[in-house]
Amino acid sequence: MNKSYSKAERTRKFIIESTAEVFNKKGYAGTSLTDLTKATGLTKGSIYGNFENKEEVALAVFDYNSSRVSRLTAERINQAITFYDKLMCFVSVYRSIIKDTINRGGCPVLNTATEADDTNGLLREKAAGAVREWERCLTSLIQQGIKAGEFKEGVNLRKTSLSIVALIEGGIMISKVTGDVTCMDNILSTVEMLIKQLKK
Secondary structure (H helix, E strand, O other): OOOOOOHHHHHHHHHHHHHHHHHHHHHHHHOOHHHHHHHHOOOHHHHHHHOOOHHHHHHHHHHHHHHHHHHHHHHHHHHOOOHHHHHHHHHHHHHHHHHHHHHOOOOHHHHHHHHHOOOOHHHHHHHHHHHHHHHHHHHHHHHHHHHOOOEOOOOOHHHHHHHHHHHHHHHHHHHHHHOOOHHHHHHHHHHHHHHHOOEO
């Protein structure tokens, strides 16, 4: 059944989708109200009639931007059979989206974490929550792989999960700042090696 949205919900959704790339490229501080009205074609009153302020728009946009990749990854994980293949989905997803990610301004988690670390507690917590959820997902898959007999016992779960997160985020940052997407490919090869080392 298709979800039915009210006019207000449709407008909020339109504002979020229209300003997602702007916020990701310019950041919270660098995005002005003029940027929002230009991206949406709406008036200031229309935007602030649906959101209390710019920060509320930015928080909603962060959720939208970060969910784009997490949804795609979840779909591939659900289709994969083994836990090894499920972990490798992170490699295949980021290998396939790196160009689009850079064109859209980079990773929203990394961008937000860098910009908001000392300036905006709510945005910083959004980024921290996304990292914690990513770590939790990886840890769960590794634990299940150990239980299923696919992976070795005694794996340092936190070290492995955080290393995968750090490598992927670092790969996006290096590829973006250098304009060289092959950097990501090389770094993802290291992620593949880490995952292969888990196997019995």
